[in-house]
Amino acid sequence: MKNIQIILNAILSQDVFEYILVDRRYRITDFSENVSRYFDEATQGGNDIRHYLPEIVGYEEEIQTVLEKGNNRYVLETVYKNNYYINIILEYYSEEKVLILLHNTTEITLSKLELLQYSNENQLLYNTIKKILDSQNNLLLVTSNNKIEYANRKFLEYFSIKNLDELKERREKNFSISSLPVKSFNELYAYAKDEEKELMIGEDTFLVKATMLETTYQLFTFSKVTKLSEANQSLEEKINRDPLTGLYRKSFFDEKLAEALEYEQTVTLVIADIDNFKTVNDHYGHLAGDSVLREFADLIKNQLRENDIFARWGGEEFLILFNCSKQEKIVEKIETIRKMVETHSFETVGALTVSFGVATSRENETVQSLLERADRALYFAKTNGKNMVVVK
Amino acid sequence: MIRKKILLLGDFNVGKTSLIQRYIDNTFDDKYLTTIGVKISKKFLPVGTIECELIIWDVEGATPQKQIPEQYLVGASGAIIVADCNREETIENLEGHIKHFKAVNPDGKYVVAYNKSDLLSAEQHEHFDLKPETFLTSAKRGEHVNDLFSTLAKEIFT
Ligand SMILES: Nc1nc2c(ncn2[C@@H]2O[C@H](COP(=O)(O)OP(=O)(O)OP(=O)(O)O)[C@@H](O)[C@H]2O)c(=O)[nH]1
Numbered sequence: 001m002k003n004i005q006i007i008l009n010a011i012l013s014q015d016v017f018e019y020i021l022v023d024r025r026y027r028i029t030d031f032s033e034n035v036s037r038y039f040d041e042a043t044q045g046g047n048d049i050r051h052y053l054p055e056i057v058g059y060e061e062e063i064q065t066v067l068e069k070g071n072n073r074y075v076l077e078t079v080y081k082n083n084y085y086i087n088i089i090l091e092y093y094s095e096e097k098v099l100i101l102l103h104n105t106t107e108i109t110l111s112k113l114e115l116l117q118y119s120n121e122n123q124l125l126y127n128t129i130k131k132i133l134d135s136q137n138n139l140l141l142v143t144s145n146n147k148i149e150y151a152n153r154k155f156l157e158y159f160s161i162k163n164l165d166e167l168k169e170r171r172e173k174n175f176s177i178s179s180l181p182v183k184s185f186n187e188l189y190a191y192a193k194d195e196e197k198e199l200m201i202g203e204d205t206f207l208v209k210a211t212m213l214e215t216t217y218q219l220f221t222f223s224k225v226t227k228l229s230e231a232n233q234s235l236e237e238k239i240n241r242d243p244l245t246g247l248y249r250k251s252f253f254d255e256k257l258a259e260a261l262e263y264e265q266t267v268t269l270v271i272a273d274i275d276n277f278k279t280v281n282d283h284y285g286h287l288a289g290d291s292v293l294r295e296f297a298d299l300i301k302n303q304l305r306e307n308d309i310f311a312r313w314g315g316e317e318f319l320i321l322f323n324c325s326k327q328e329k330i331v332e333k334i335e336t337i338r339k340m341v342e343t344h345s346f347e348t349v350g351a352l353t354v355s356f357g358v359a360t361s362r363e364n365e366t367v368q369s370l371l372e373r374a375d376r377a378l379y380f381a382k383t384n385g386k387n388m389v390v391v392k
Numbered sequence: 393m394i395r396k397k398i399l400l401l402g403d404f405n406v407g408k409t410s411l412i413q414r415y416i417d418n419t420f421d422d423k424y425l426t427t428i429g430v431k432i433s434k435k436f437l438p439v440g441t442i443e444c445e446l447i448i449w450d451v452e453g454a455t456p457q458k459q460i461p462e463q464y465l466v467g468a469s470g471a472i473i474v475a476d477c478n479r480e481e482t483i484e485n486l487e488g489h490i491k492h493f494k495a496v497n498p499d500g501k502y503v504v505a506y507n508k509s510d511l512l513s514a515e516q517h518e519h520f521d522l523k524p525e526t527f528l529t530s531a532k533r534g535e536h537v538n539d540l541f542s543t544l545a546k547e548i549f550t
């Protein structure tokens with residue numbers, strides 16, 4: 001009886017509800033007159049409800065429990081049908097029949113949709129802006145009422161803060177996190193609002209600029225001032241390195257060798273040359289050749305100590321300078337390296353070998369003469385079968 | 393007639409509606425009209441002599457504020473889990489959508505779509521290493537959209 005009351009009330013209340021009755025086999029037994037407006041075609045008794053309401057597919061078990069248990073009820077909200085939005089409600093009608101109520105919610109759903117559209121578009125915009133701010137090299141900070149509202153990735157990284165949430169959680173302590181040498185953000189704003197000002201944070205120097213956003217937010221931009229000496233150092237480092245392998249260049253190597261000879265240190269010079277490298281380039285192309293050079297450089301670098309100087313002479317020739325007078329020790333080490341290369345499988349090209357020429361400095365040695373001797377040793381190795389270590 | 397329900401699940405704006413539109417009508421629209429609730433489309437797919445129909449559920453996208461209601465997931469045989477290959481966060485959320493789907497449908501099959509592949513550079517394209525059942529799709533250009541649906545359909549109907 002209760003259900004019939006619902007139907008009656010529903011039908012009376014400005015066609016907000018339509019109904020369909022279906023049997024155990026999903027056949028339509030009865031329906032309200034206007035129900036077809038939700039479907040592509042006119043409703044016919046005896047047909048499978050799933051033809052008109054494919055939404056029911058997958059809910060068969062639920063329908064059976066409605067029939068069996070009597071008091072179960074299922075609601076499927078906000079289903080788009082033929083330009084309407086409806087809620088589909090499955091209810092017990094009798095032991096043989098299930099009542100399907102179609103509740104028209106178009107009006108309210110359309111206003112919800114408008115809000116959702118607006119919020120999703122804003123979310124996308126927010127994500128984009130966030131990415132832009134995070135890609136900046138400056139530290140950016142937005143505050144309101146002396147509290148941090150937003151900080152970009154650089155800012156969080158600089159102060160070792162995991163994420164914005166952590167920053168907000170620690171809101172009261174905001175200020176100690178940033179360890180700025182002023183008492184409040186308002187004070188900082190007053191200090192930097194007219195022109196860019198210099199500011200020390202720990203050891204680092206920053207230029208800070210404050211800008212008002214709307215009437216409540218303050219934007220602070222911190223740009224780190226790189227000290228000239230630091231900049232020079234990294235520039236020098238770049239100039240001295242071979243870009244392909246990251247090893248020292250020949251010019252730097254010569255400088256270090258000359259220094260050592262000047263201080264009359266006994267040094268051992270090793271020239272390494274990859275055997276038959278030309279065929280690698282010819283066979284596999286220059287990209288594969290480059291990757292062999294890099295792999296080779298890494299392989300050997302791992303065998304050397306911090307103060308051995310390892311450089312690329314050019315092409316497939318490498319130089320190593322050992323600051324050590326015990327020649328046998330070095331030859332032993334080079335022999336190990338030679339064997340290691342021999343058994344190593346290079347990417348793309350597989351097995352390769354390498355020849356070494358070794359020379360240890362004598363009295364009144366010059367860069368030129370030492371290089372020449374090592375080179376002659378290498379030449380001997382190359383002309384006597386390769387893949388060997390020769391000492392001069 | 394065998395009818396099977398499949399879902400398109402994923403974050404908002406990843407292209408769920410567009411993938412379905414491309415699959416069913418072979419068209420594409422640049423304008424973003426978000427989906428609220430669900431909209432069902434049907435696709436007739438005879439397998440041999442058996443009449444089969446895919447009931448495709450275009451489900452509203454998950455947003456940071458709202459997850460997908462569980463009532464939509466009930467009784468699905470399969471799902472296409474969609475991410476926008478240009479939006480990292482939508483890729484990170486794939487796992488969550490898969491878990492959600494599997495929790496309601498333990499026997500459900502699924503495939504994954506990294507959509508909007510037309511926005512990737514050739515180099516980025518290479519970078520994507522795809523597992524089986526994972527597709528780099530473009531609803532805009534129609535690339536791998538049919539593969540995506542037919543792979544899932546095959547899993548479900550055979
Ligand atoms: N370039 C490009 N744009 C796409 C592609 N697929 C979808 N879009 C666009 O992305 C936006 C969102 O597409 P929808 O299909 O509405 O995304 P959705 O996942 O259904 O979104 P919600 O319903 O809000 O969850 C629209 O502007 C589409 O035109 C694609 O393959 N390439």
Ligand SMILES: [Mg+2]
Nearest residue numbers: 408409426427
């Ligand atoms: Mg959509």
